[in-house]
């Protein structure tokens with residue numbers, strides 16, 4: 115990440131994370147899309163439904179069986195031991211069946227849920243990788259991490275908790291009501307009087323629980339985003355001695371999350387206990403009404419026993435369903451957020467090249483030329499001529515960064531680009547690599563517009579060594595061949611010898627197998643630069659861009675990089691954004707940029723004689739100050 119970007123993200127986080135808006139759930143569209151993912155698992159869902167049905171019936175028939183045992187065997191005076199034994203055997207069978215089918219149901223649902231979520235997570239990461247730089251300028255890495263981790267996890271909970279509860283608890287409730295009416299209509303009607311009260315309590319708690327739940331989730335997301343941003347901008351935090359300030363801010367967020375969690379737990383406990391009280395009141399009520407009926411011999415004792423058992427079971431699913439409301443809410447918000455990522459189309463895309471014969475009649479002259487240049491474009495035959503034809507560019511509307519810039523580079527030329535900070539040097543390179551598209555004008559490589567070259571080909575064609583080369587956690591060899599197994603070890607070693615990185619790598623204990631930690635720590639800035647040179651060499655780009663590290667390198671490493679640059683620039687067009695003029699004094703041509711325009715160009719000697727910006731920069735650098 116460029117320091118400017120890190121600062122931007124870091125500052126964005128100080129203001130609160132704009133990437134994590136508190137979105138309102140949009141149930142219909144969110145679940146319609148999710149349905150598309152669930153559809154291929156339809157048979158699995160039918161299986162889950164059947165298992166749930168059998169498990170619930172096995173559970174609910176148990177009190178009914180007890181009622182038969184009490185009324186027909188124990189209190190009837192028939193002394194039917196065989197009948198009692200049969201009932202006990204069936205009871206045991208039902209318990210085992212409940213156990214087995216509950217296991218199957220949750221196993222199947224877990225399987226389906228996990229495979230859907232893993233598919234979404236895979237697609238999400240793939241989609242994020244395809245986004246253009248403008249997207250990453252806007253989004254903080256913290257919110258993207260949240261999308262890939264917490265939001266997909268919320269989806270997982272949707273399948274394993276919400277769906278399961280809807281299946282199991284919903285069906286349980288329906289069956290209990292049916293069984294109650296089956297046992298005694300009058301007593302069942304008395305119990306149903308309770309339903310509106312339960313409903314009112316659930317509604318009252320629901321909105322309260324939703325608020326506390328969402329507060330906790332939002333605060334957690336902010337905490338995660340804060341940590342992620344701090345890790346990515348750690349060098350800034352340390353350079354500016356921000357540790358104490360950041361720790362203070364982290365503690366504030368942490369304590370806010372802690373408070374929100376406590377509130378959520380308290381609300382859940384109060385809600386659960388309210389239901390317990392209501393359940394006990396109902397049991398007392400039914401015992402009184404039903405007990406009177408039993409004493410008056412209008413009701414069998416077994417029926418009353420079964421009724422009381424069912425009332426106990428009645429409150430559990432209502433409680434669970436209400437609690438799942440929160441998970442449903444957060445899953446919906448998560449789905450909406452994930453889908454808003456999916457909905458974002460990259461600004462920079464490969465042009466759709468419709469088959470020529472289909473569009474021939476519509477082709478105008480320009481289009482004809484474009485098609486002709488494309489058909490002659492082949493990666494192997496590219497010579498590396500680059501034309502910036504009067505290009506203009508801005509990151510934000512109304513703030514021009516590059517203005518009407520015209521630059522033509524011959525194949526094999528070594529071009530140095532210098533200029534004051536913010537002159538637009540890196541932006542020019544970003545346009546050539548097509549991280550962004552120009553607003554006006556065009557950039558051609560061998561007469562072909564970069565917008566017409568598939569990005570995969572373009573990035574094979576143009577190799578970029580960045581100011582702060584990124585190294586992945588993995589061995590040095592994997593970092594050089596970028597995990598591409600088709601590049602042999604010999605090729606890697608040859609590339610390292612070529613740029614002079616070989617001696618350094620061989621001095622390391624494990625040589626090419628040395629494991630690098632994240633960001634390549636363990637190696638100096640110069641060593642990381644040399645490794646990224648070797649990385650470029652193995653991929654043999656026709657155009658090489660070097661965004662030179664602005665950090666001060668020791669003279670030995672600087673010499674190594676100078677030598678490396680000399681060898682890698684042979685036979686390829688090379689553009690070097692130089693912070694130290696010594697790097698480009700030998701360049702064929704030096705371009706001096708200021709405020710997005712080329713203000714001078716020529717070789718070192720010519721520019722010194724010109725007595726302009728370059729001379730000023732040169733004299734400045736003679737005082738050993740980096741440009």
Ligand SMILES: Nc1ncnc2c1ncn2[C@@H]1O[C@H](COP(=O)(O)OP(=O)(O)OP(=O)(O)O)[C@@H](O)[C@H]1O
Nearest residue numbers: 118251509515533534535536537538539540541542
């Ligand atoms: N991603 C971005 N979004 C918005 N503005 C940006 C972005 N990147 C750069 N800029 C702005 O564009 C201008 C040119 O930046 P650029 O990085 O191209 O300059 P530069 O000449 O390479 O500077 P330096 O030598 O400091 O690297 C600066 O004003 C910078 O703040």
